[in-house]
Amino acid sequence: MIIHNFNAGPSILPKEVIIKSAQSVIDFNGSGLSLLExxxxxxxxxxxxxxTTCLVKRVMNLNDDYAxxxxxxxxxxxxxxVPYNLMDKEAAYLDTGFWSINAIKEAKKxxxxxxxxxxxxNQYTYILKNYKIPHNVDYFHCTSNNTIVGTQMKIFPKTSVPIICDMSSDIFSRKLNFYQFSLIYASAQKNVSSAGMTIVIIKKNILKTTKKNIPSYMDYQIHIQNKSILNTPNVFSIYTSMLTLEWIENKGGLSILEKENKNKAKLLYDEIDKNSLFENKIHKEDRSNMNVSFFLKEKKLEKEFNKMWKKENIIGLDGHRFFGGYRASIYNALPLKSVQFLIEIMKEFERKFSS
Structure with a gap:
C-alpha cells in the first residue's frame, strides 16, 4: 500500500535512509551491536x-571557517x-510568523x-523586501521558511551585520550562497533526519567578541571545542543525517533538489489557482516551495474533501491548528507522484462538487 506523506514534521525521509537506519538498529555495520547501544x-x-560534518560542508560548499x-x-x-552568545545590546529581527515570534520572545530576555x-x-501572507538593517545591531535574525502559513524568503539582505537564519523547514532544499550567513540552525525532523537533533552551522570568528559567563551547554565555543559531544548526543539522528546527506549527494546536490522542489510546488500551486474550489492566500512571490497552504472557498465542503483524501491514503494534509485549512508539506523526499496524486484528488473533488 502506498502512503502519500504530507506531514509537516516529523516528516517523510528517503526510503533508502529509513531502510539503512532500521538495519543499523538491529546490527550496526556487522558489529553485533545496535546503533542504539x-x-x-x-x-x-x-x-x-x-x-556527517564533512558532508554538511560539502553539500553547502562551506570551508573550515565554519563549525x-x-x-x-x-x-x-x-x-x-543565539542571543545568549551573540547579543551585546540590540539585535534586529523579522517577524514572519509563529516561529519568528517565539525567537523574538526569547531574544527580548x-x-x-x-x-x-x-x-x-496581514496574517503573515507576505514578506517585506525593502526593510533597512541598522548598522549598529549585533546581528540580524530571520526565519527562511514559515512552515505554518507557507511563506519563504527567496532573497536575503546584503548587510555588514551578521545574518542568523532559522532554516529548520527548508535547509538542504535549494542552492544558496551560504557564506552570506554567519549562523544557520535547523531542527532535523524535516529535510534532514529523525527528530531530536539540531544542526548549527556557525562562522567561528563571530564568537570572538563573546564576553558573557555563559553556562556550558549554552556556549557555542564549548560545543565547538568538544566537537558536539560535550554530553551524549543523539547518535541515531546524527547517523540518519549522514545517510540523508549521502542521498542528497548521490542525487546530484542542492541544484537538483531545488529544481525538483520548484517543479513540485509549481504543479500544486497551479492546481490551487485554477481549481474553482480552492485558494491560496499567500502573495505569489513569497509562496513556500516546502509548505503549500490552501483553503476550501466553501467551508461546508470540508467534511467531503477530508473524507476523499483520507480514503486515498493521503496523510498529514490538515492545516496547522493555528491557521486552519490544509497544508501539503512537500519536502525533498516526497516523490513527484505523491504531488500528482493529490492534484488528481483535487481535480476529482472539483468535478464532483463544483456548481
Whole structure:
C-alpha cells in the first residue's frame, strides 16, 4: 500500500535512509551491536560524526571557517542560545510568523529587539523586501521558511551585520550562497533526519567578541571545542543525517533538489489557482516551495474533501491548528507522484462538487 506523506514534521525521509537506519538498529555495520547501544566515544561513532560534518560542508560548499554542531533542544533552544552568545545590546529581527515570534520572545530576555517588519496585520501572507538593517545591531535574525502559513524568503539582505537564519523547514532544499550567513540552525525532523537533533552551522570568528559567563551547554565555543559531544548526543539522528546527506549527494546536490522542489510546488500551486474550489492566500512571490497552504472557498465542503483524501491514503494534509485549512508539506523526499496524486484528488473533488 502506498502512503502519500504530507506531514509537516516529523516528516517523510528517503526510503533508502529509513531502510539503512532500521538495519543499523538491529546490527550496526556487522558489529553485533545496535546503533542504539554503541558508545558515543567509540571509533565507530567518531567516524559517523566526522563524516556527517564533512558532508554538511560539502553539500553547502562551506570551508573550515565554519563549525558544524549537532545539538539537542530543537530550534527552540537556539532561540535562546543565539542571543545568549551573540547579543551585546540590540539585535534586529523579522517577524514572519509563529516561529519568528517565539525567537523574538526569547531574544527580548537578553537585550533590545528591533523588529524591522511584522506580517501580523496581514496574517503573515507576505514578506517585506525593502526593510533597512541598522548598522549598529549585533546581528540580524530571520526565519527562511514559515512552515505554518507557507511563506519563504527567496532573497536575503546584503548587510555588514551578521545574518542568523532559522532554516529548520527548508535547509538542504535549494542552492544558496551560504557564506552570506554567519549562523544557520535547523531542527532535523524535516529535510534532514529523525527528530531530536539540531544542526548549527556557525562562522567561528563571530564568537570572538563573546564576553558573557555563559553556562556550558549554552556556549557555542564549548560545543565547538568538544566537537558536539560535550554530553551524549543523539547518535541515531546524527547517523540518519549522514545517510540523508549521502542521498542528497548521490542525487546530484542542492541544484537538483531545488529544481525538483520548484517543479513540485509549481504543479500544486497551479492546481490551487485554477481549481474553482480552492485558494491560496499567500502573495505569489513569497509562496513556500516546502509548505503549500490552501483553503476550501466553501467551508461546508470540508467534511467531503477530508473524507476523499483520507480514503486515498493521503496523510498529514490538515492545516496547522493555528491557521486552519490544509497544508501539503512537500519536502525533498516526497516523490513527484505523491504531488500528482493529490492534484488528481483535487481535480476529482472539483468535478464532483463544483456548481
Amino acid at each position: 554503541i558508545s558515543h566515544r567509540s571509533i565507530d561513532f567518531l567516524e559517523i560524526i566526522e563524516k 558544524i554542531l549537532f545539538l539537542q533542544g530543537g530550534a527552540t533552544l537556539q532561540f535562546s542560545m 537578553f537585550g533590545k529587539v528591533n523588529i524591522l517588519f511584522s506580517g501580523k496585520e
